[in-house]
Amino acid sequence: MSMAEMELRQISPTEFQWQWTASGNRPASEVLKLVWPEGCHAEEDRVRCGSNGMTGKLSVKGVGKAYSAAMVKVLWLDGQSHVYALTGSQPSVHLYGSAEATPSGAWSYLYLGIEHILLGVDHLLFVLGLLLIVRDRWMLIKTVTAFTVAHSITLAVATLGVAHVAPAPLNASIALSILFLGPEIVRSWRGETSFTIRHPWVVAFAFGLLHGFGFASGLAQLGLPESEIPLALLLFNVGVEIGQLAFVLGILLLERSFRLLAFHWPRLVERFPGYLVGTLGAFWTIQRVAILLRGVT
Numbered sequence: 001m002s003m004a005e006m007e008l009r010q011i012s013p014t015e016f017q018w019q020w021t022a023s024g025n026r027p028a029s030e031v032l033k034l035v036w037p038e039g040c041h042a043e044e045d046r047v048r049c050g051s052n053g054m055t056g057k058l059s060v061k062g063v064g065k066a067y068s069a070a071m072v073k074v075l076w077l078d079g080q081s082h083v084y085a086l087t088g089s090q091p092s093v094h095l096y097g098s099a100e101a102t103p104s105g106a107w108s109y110l111y112l113g114i115e116h117i118l119l120g121v122d123h124l125l126f127v128l129g130l131l132l133i134v135r136d137r138w139m140l141i142k143t144v145t146a147f148t149v150a151h152s153i154t155l156a157v158a159t160l161g162v163a164h165v166a167p168a169p170l171n172a173s174i175a176l177s178i179l180f181l182g183p184e185i186v187r188s189w190r191g192e193t194s195f196t197i198r199h200p201w202v203v204a205f206a207f208g209l210l211h212g213f214g215f216a217s218g219l220a221q222l223g224l225p226e227s228e229i230p231l232a233l234l235l236f237n238v239g240v241e242i243g244q245l246a247f248v249l250g251i252l253l254l255e256r257s258f259r260l261l262a263f264h265w266p267r268l269v270e271r272f273p274g275y276l277v278g279t280l281g282a283f284w285t286i287q288r289v290a291i292l293l294r295g296v297t
Helices: 107-119 122-132 136-161 167-189 200-222 226-260 274-297
Strands: 003-012 014-024 033-035 041-044 046-048 058-059 068-073 079-086 092-095
Touching: 003 041, 058 068, 058 079, 079 092, 079 107, 092 107, 092 226, 107 122, 107 200, 107 226, 122 136, 122 167, 122 200, 122 226, 136 200, 167 200, 167 274
Parallel strands: 003 068
Antiparallel strands: 003 014, 014 046, 033 058, 041 046, 058 092, 068 079
16 A cells, blocks of 8 residues: 655634655655635645634645545644545545534545455455365355454554564465465365364465564554544454455355356366465565565675
């Protein structure tokens, strides 16, 4: 995920100073366009508003493309501050003081959590690998729950600063977790057994701890509103779970649809998802281990 950050500081009842405080490789000012509330107009790094001050809708055009989100921090003269996260699905915010004031920037993290998991191809591929191994519905519920509990624990632990894992070895470990499922999928095709096939929830819990640190790294890039860290953390995690469950349900419904239609794919096509998990897991492992070793040397 890529995040642009902007600070909007009130310096008089009708005047504000603004600047992009953080952005990625492409300057935010080049790819994002601010649309100020009605009655406000910008002059370089100043925004002047009418007698009502800066109240109404503030929008960021272009968010969701070069940047997946834009964080807007508003510092008011009375000492209050509000943080708003704007995304492609929610590119506008109503600043407080207007009749339609947005209640809390923390609620934006629900959308960011959903977006994060749906854009996290490596996390979704791991879940797909579990779905290919587990056939019993009760065991599937148990396995997905174990994965959820595990990554929720480490997401909270990392976000609250209790523990930290360096990005390079973490990314390599997440790729290795996907590669690990490749041979297990082949064993399940052959009717063989293993610890993973007998107890997939244990493996899901163990690797879920790693994936939780991965979610935390995405959340760290976004930042958290200091006054609402618990709520923002909870909503981000709920968003991740909503996205994950939507993916699982989508795969199960697709599988059931083909079964009801008695649609028979060639064996190679049927096994393509399993080969995809193993191949991409191997590619990412080699790639990320190379990055890790390059950083060490």
